[in-house]
Amino acid sequence: MLNIKLEKRLGDVCLKVDASLPLKGVTAVFGLSGAGKSSLINMLAGLVTPDSGSIALGQEWLFNSEQGINLAVEKRRTGYVFQDARLFPHYKVRGNLNYGNKDKDPVHFDRIVALLGLESLLERYPATLSGGEKQRVAMGRALLSRPRLLLLDEPLASLDAPRKRELLPYLQALAEHLAIPIIYVSHSLDEILQLADRLLVLERGQQVACGPLQQVWDSQALRPWVEAPAQGSLLLAEIGEVHPEYNMTRLRLGDNAELWVSGRLTNVGDSVRVRVHSQQVSVCLQRPEGSSIRNILAVTLAEIRQQDEDRVRLKLALAGTHLWANITPWARDELGLTVGQTLFAQIKGLSIGAEDIAPAHLLKRFS
Amino acid sequence: MAGAALTGGLRLSDLGLTEYEISALLLSLKVALASVAFSLPVGIFCAWLLARKEFRGKALFDSLLHLPLVLPPVVTGYLLLVAMGRQGLIGKYLYDWFGLSFSFSWRGAALASALVSFPLMVRAIRQAFEAVDPGLEQAARTLGAGRWRVFCSITLPLSLAGIISGMVLAFARSLGEFGATITFVSNIPGETRTLPLAMFSFIETPGAEAQAARLCVIAIGIALLALLASQYLSRRVHSARGTEC
Numbered sequence: 157m158l159n160i161k162l163e164k165r166l167g168d169v170c171l172k173v174d175a176s177l178p179l180k181g182v183t184a185v186f187g188l189s190g191a192g193k194s195s196l197i198n199m200l201a202g203l204v205t206p207d208s209g210s211i212a213l214g215q216e217w218l219f220n221s222e223q224g225i226n227l228a229v230e231k232r233r234t235g236y237v238f239q240d241a242r243l244f245p246h247y248k249v250r251g252n253l254n255y256g257n258k259d260k261d262p263v264h265f266d267r268i269v270a271l272l273g274l275e276s277l278l279e280r281y282p283a284t285l286s287g288g289e290k291q292r293v294a295m296g297r298a299l300l301s302r303p304r305l306l307l308l309d310e311p312l313a314s315l316d317a318p319r320k321r322e323l324l325p326y327l328q329a330l331a332e333h334l335a336i337p338i339i340y341v342s343h344s345l346d347e348i349l350q351l352a353d354r355l356l357v358l359e360r361g362q363q364v365a366c367g368p369l370q371q372v373w374d375s376q377a378l379r380p381w382v383e384a385p386a387q388g389s390l391l392l393a394e395i396g397e398v399h400p401e402y403n404m405t406r407l408r409l410g411d412n413a414e415l416w417v418s419g420r421l422t423n424v425g426d427s428v429r430v431r432v433h434s435q436q437v438s439v440c441l442q443r444p445e446g447s448s449i450r451n452i453l454a455v456t457l458a459e460i461r462q463q464d465e466d467r468v469r470l471k472l473a474l475a476g477t478h479l480w481a482n483i484t485p486w487a488r489d490e491l492g493l494t495v496g497q498t499l500f501a502q503i504k505g506l507s508i509g510a511e512d513i514a515p516a517h518l519l520k521r522f523s
Numbered sequence: 524m525a526g527a528a529l530t531g532g533l534r535l536s537d538l539g540l541t542e543y544e545i546s547a548l549l550l551s552l553k554v555a556l557a558s559v560a561f562s563l564p565v566g567i568f569c570a571w572l573l574a575r576k577e578f579r580g581k582a583l584f585d586s587l588l589h590l591p592l593v594l595p596p597v598v599t600g601y602l603l604l605v606a607m608g609r610q611g612l613i614g615k616y617l618y619d620w621f622g623l624s625f626s627f628s629w630r631g632a633a634l635a636s637a638l639v640s641f642p643l644m645v646r647a648i649r650q651a652f653e654a655v656d657p658g659l660e661q662a663a664r665t666l667g668a669g670r671w672r673v674f675c676s677i678t679l680p681l682s683l684a685g686i687i688s689g690m691v692l693a694f695a696r697s698l699g700e701f702g703a704t705i706t707f708v709s710n711i712p713g714e715t716r717t718l719p720l721a722m723f724s725f726i727e728t729p730g731a732e733a734q735a736a737r738l739c740v741i742a743i744g745i746a747l748l749a750l751l752a753s754q755y756l757s758r759r760v761h762s763a764r765g766t767e768c
Contacts, residue, residue: 201665203661203664203665228664228669229661229664229665230664230665230666230667230668230669231667232665233667234665235665236662236665238658238662240658242656242658242659242661242662244659244662244663244677245681246680246681255663255666255668255676256665256666256667256668258667297666298665298666301665301666301667
């Protein structure tokens with residue numbers, strides 16, 4: 157495990173983190189700017205010294221204030237990908253990649269270069285690269301130093317939307333191939349959904365939640381940051397078959413519940429995580445007939461939560477998991493909803509697209 | 524004779540220079556080069572301390588370094604005489620233990636030049652170090668490089684243009700050094716009579732205005748050459764990096 161127990165005073169904010177993370181998988185650190193996200197990973201890298209606490213990576217102390225241990229930055233072997241890439245301008249891409257590459261194993265070098273698509277960039281100087289290319293080189297450079305822990309500080313934040321889309325598959329490939337803990341700092345829930353297995357939420361330095369993504373997503377911890385239209389449920393599913401006639405794919409949610417989503421997903425049998433926007437889920441008392449809506453799921457009403465004066469959130473139990481629906485207070489009163497009741501949830505097939513589906517790599521890796 | 528070695532076959536006397544002028548010119552170059560060569564490592568270290576470290580007494584240290592820039596050169600020369608002369612506070616031991624003497628020798632001229640040009644060199648190098656993004660140094664350390672490797676592979680190459688300009692400034696200042704030199708090591712032909720001292724001697728001599736003017740032209744020529752060389756070098760440093768960054 158990577159055990160982190162730290163305290164650090166940062167101006168008028170006191171950063172306090174107590175987390176235990178597995179030695180594999182991506183943990184996203186989420187919070188607004190000034191919440192202490194970057195300070196946290198700077199302390200993991202050794203660039204900032206905590207006031208007190210300890211960091212243990214497996215059996216080794218990286219930092220322990222009681223025993224007076226503070227391993228030097230260069231001895232920690234933490235790969236760090238900075239928001240602004242920080243490539244060395246006087247080295248070519250190849251020189252940058254090799255800067256921390258001690259064993260010079262050509263097979264490993266070629267593997268990383270291929271994984272990040274850097275073949276054509278090797279002889280160029282950083283000044284001639286695009287933002288996305290720079291970040292890919294920065295990732296390669298960090299990986300070639302054979303880190304025991306990979307830290308990514310908002311690697312996509314300085315890029316425009318097309319570049320983000322270009323880089324995301326590379327990050328997903330990293331998450332899938334690396335057997336080291338990855339800490340991914342971000343303030344974008346979309347990125348987190350696509351990449352992370354676990355989520356640590358910081359609010360003004362305080363750790364308000366830490367746990368598996370699904371669990372934190374369902375909890376109240378993220379509520380303050382998620383606008384009502386962006387609220388959603390995360391469901392685990394397995395890719396089924398593509399419709400023989402239409403451009404849609406069936407996802408199996410388990411217990412003969414299924415979900416048709418738009419687009420073609422061809423990796424049949426792969427596990428994926430699906431986000432269903434709460435605003436796109438409606439409920440009926442009887443199974444509706446003659447509806448355009450493709451997904452009609454029998455659910456049990458588990459909880460009714462008054463969100464604000466415009467919105468009521470319904471927690472619907474389905475195939476061992478939960479689906480959230482946002483409805484109006486008027487609809488709630490007219491339907492006379494009570495907890496335990498059986499309802500039919502309707503989800504438009506068009507409301508779930510590629511950006512809502514992410515590979516659930518960890519599950520695949522460990523099953 | 525030494526002139527032939529310096530210019531690769533072309534004798535300085537072929538340029539129409541007199542033996543006297545050649546002697547002063549070569550001595551000036553020797554003194555200035557020695558001054559820059561010996562003060563450079565110390566200068567780089569002091570510049571790095573000032574640019575990257577916080578310590579008690581930093582402001583005082585900075586001021587002391589700058590002192591030769593604002594002191595009258597004759598004061599610097601006098602202090603050198605008191606400290607480094609053969610009977611001086613430090614010079615006595617240097618002579619007794621190592622047989623090293625600065626008095627009335629070109630080594631003393633080089634020491635005086637080094638001291639007077641030191642603040643200029645340190646200022647230029649310090650600015651170059653400060654212009655290097657500390658984030659790059661941090662990145663290098665996360666990649667496993669210790670402080671010394673970070674300095675040699677990141678800080679130093681990225682500030683090379685500034686270091687070159689610091690060296691040229693110090694070189695030019697050394698060539699022009701007059702007050703401290705004449706106070707410390709006097710004006711001895713062939714030993715401590717550099718270009719400015721030679722020019723001063725001509726000006727003091729009635730009817731030698733023409734010779735003084737010739738030396739003046741030589742001094743301007745060398746200064747121009749040094750500046751051109753520094754521009755060429757720093758352009759090479761930048762073009763080795765693809766484009767400007």
